[in-house]
Amino acid sequence: xxxxxxxxxxxxxxxxADSASALANASYQALRAGSATALVRIxxxxxxxxxxxxxxxxxxxxxxxxxxxxxxxxxPAPLNVxxxxxxxxxxxxxxxxxxxxxxxxxxxxxxNAFGGIVRWVAAPGEEIYIATATxxxxxxxxxxxxxxxxxxxDIKFESx
Amino acid sequence: xxxxxxxxxxxxxxPRGGRGxxxxxxxxxxxxxxxxxxxxxxxxxxxxVLHPGRTxxxxxxxxxxxxxxxxxxxxxxxxxxxxxxxLVVADPTIPALPRTKDGGxxxxxxxxxxxxx
Numbered sequence: 001x002x003x004x005x006x007x008x009x010x011x012x013x014x015x016x017a018d019s020a021s022a023l024a025n026a027s028y029q030a031l032r033a034g035s036a037t038a039l040v041r042i043x044x045x046x047x048x049x050x051x052x053x054x055x056x057x058x059x060x061x062x063x064x065x066x067x068x069x070x071x072x073x074x075x076p077a078p079l080n081v082x083x084x085x086x087x088x089x090x091x092x093x094x095x096x097x098x099x100x101x102x103x104x105x106x107x108x109x110x111x112n113a114f115g116g117i118v119r120w121v122a123a124p125g126e127e128i129y130i131a132t133a134t135x136x137x138x139x140x141x142x143x144x145x146x147x148x149x150x151x152x153x154d155i156k157f158e159s160x
Numbered sequence: 161x162x163x164x165x166x167x168x169x170x171x172x173x174x175p176r177g178g179r180g181x182x183x184x185x186x187x188x189x190x191x192x193x194x195x196x197x198x199x200x201x202x203x204x205x206x207x208x209v210l211h212p213g214r215t216x217x218x219x220x221x222x223x224x225x226x227x228x229x230x231x232x233x234x235x236x237x238x239x240x241x242x243x244x245x246x247l248v249v250a251d252p253t254i255p256a257l258p259r260t261k262d263g264g265x266x267x268x269x270x271x272x273x274x275x276x277x
Contacts, residue, residue, distance in 0.1 A: 039245070039249070063257065104261055105206060106205065107206070107207045111186060112189040112191055116189060117183070117184070118183070118184050119181075119182070122180045122207075123178045123181075125226075126198070126207075128205055129245055131248045131257065132252035134253055136257065137252060137255065
């Protein structure tokens with residue numbers, strides 16, 4: 001089972017409450033399982049703050065109740081050179097942005113974006129799953145609930 | 161689909177490997193380095209950062225054989241996330257993976273009960 005990495009680099013988050021819809025391009029990072037038979041488990045989340053002054057960001061990994069429409073896929077990078085191209089895709093832009101589900105947050109990460117670093121690593125069996133191509137099971141997004149300090153972030157995942 | 165081998169079966173028997181780790185380093189901004197262990201709820205799939213000073217007993221599901229979080233539904237009912245994944249593989253239109261804020265299901269619980277391992 002190959003592992004991949006997808007990143008969103010140096011973007012300014014927009015504070016998105018639950019149920020926020022049609023998210024603006026480059027205000028979030030989304031990961032989608034990519035096909036009706038795909039299963040993805042998230043192994044690691046990394047966020048590095050790049051704000052130039054003290055800015056508390058509350059970041060969260062949340063499921064999407066509506067998938068992004070015609071997303072601009074950015075192919076995830078395989079962590080092994082011999083891995084096949086990922087079925088799952090990441091995106092930060094879409095014709096119509098996704099809608100955040102008003103359901104339970106999968107992971108909440110608050111930190112100071114003025115040079116702060118967050119890294120969550122799942123133990124085996126403790127991963128977060130997305131599956132198929134149908135909302136609300138298929139996609140997650142990592143973005144801000146509040147705080148708009150510039151961040152770069154990265155999600156590592158495994159395709160099953 | 162009952163009884164049919166799905167992709168989910170491939171890792172169902174996989175050993176669970178302890179706890180995840182969360183590191184938050186705020187030292188550049190004058191804060192501190194925080195390192196905590198995490199567990200993922202076997203019912204709602206959300207990650208819980210463990211408070212090292214907690215004295216209350218943590219949740220445990222004897223059916224799923226592992227940690228469950230403190231959310232009301234997670235603590236009181238066995239809505240297995242692994243079975244929910246099975247359900248999604250069988251029918252992707254069922255909103256089986258997300259949970260309500262208190263860990264409840266967004267679909268008929270009877271569907272889950274029918275999918276016994």
